[in-house]
Amino acid sequence: MIFPSLWGWKFPTEFPMREVEPGEGIWEVQTKGPDQTQHLGRIFGEMLGQGSVVALRGDLGSGKTVLAKGIAQGLGVEDEGEVTSPSFVLVNEYQGRVLVHHVDLYRLQRPGEGEDLGLEEFISGPGVTLVEWAEKVPSLLPEERVEVHLHWVSPGERKLVFVGKGRAAKDLVDSLGHKWRKMKGE
Ligand SMILES: Nc1ncnc2c1ncn2[C@@H]1O[C@H](COP(=O)(O)OP(=O)(O)OP(=O)(O)O)[C@@H](O)[C@H]1O
Ligand SMILES: [Mg+2]
Numbered sequence: 001m002i003f004p005s006l007w008g009w010k011f012p013t014e015f016p017m018r019e020v021e022p023g024e025g026i027w028e029v030q031t032k033g034p035d036q037t038q039h040l041g042r043i044f045g046e047m048l049g050q051g052s053v054v055a056l057r058g059d060l061g062s063g064k065t066v067l068a069k070g071i072a073q074g075l076g077v078e079d080e081g082e083v084t085s086p087s088f089v090l091v092n093e094y095q096g097r098v099l100v101h102h103v104d105l106y107r108l109q110r111p112g113e114g115e116d117l118g119l120e121e122f123i124s125g126p127g128v129t130l131v132e133w134a135e136k137v138p139s140l141l142p143e144e145r146v147e148v149h150l151h152w153v154s155p156g157e158r159k160l161v162f163v164g165k166g167r168a169a170k171d172l173v174d175s176l177g178h179k180w181r182k183m184k185g186e
Helices: 034-047 064-074 111-116 119-124 167-183
Strands: 026-032 053-058 091-095 099-104 128-132 145-154 157-165
Touching: 026 034, 026 167, 034 064, 034 157, 034 167, 053 064, 064 099, 064 128, 064 145, 099 119, 111 119, 119 128, 145 167, 157 167
Parallel strands: 053 128, 053 145, 099 128
Antiparallel strands: 026 157, 091 099, 145 157
């Protein structure tokens, strides 16, 4: 055996992200527990308005729906219990200070089905669109959007990476980062 230590070695599928300060349209944060993720979502939701699109990406159980619940609350949706993963119907709608479309594309078989769902209309129309498993319809996403990549860290911890796509979305991400850090006294 020449390199026994290489036997169990796997090529890393994801390189460690460098720590990024808010200010570049990318902000990374770690949350401890679902309540903290939901709280972060609420602060973020308070900053969104007509036409905002948020793409939520991450494995099963990474916290996309928990974050969406918070975002909906921040958008004035009063009954947060209403905000559940729309896995079977694919799209839920909630009325807050704006209309919120919550889309879950996990069960989407092919991108064309996204068009059948009228995804383009939500996205380009008024209201806010939150899309879980947005990576399934890359061509339907607008250039101006915030992507949130959620990663499992431990049973109670998640890493969230907010990426602003487009100028306004980058500014939004930076403001969110600054706001959160200020709130936490960092
Ligand atoms: N820091 C955390 N942030 C968010 N969720 C957490 C955290 N720690 C533990 N959890 C738990 O992880 C689970 C996240 O579930 P959630 O339904 O939000 O995932 P999801 O990404 O929407 O999955 P799916 O792809 O199946 O829709 C919940 O059970 C929640 O309690
Ligand atoms: Mg979900």
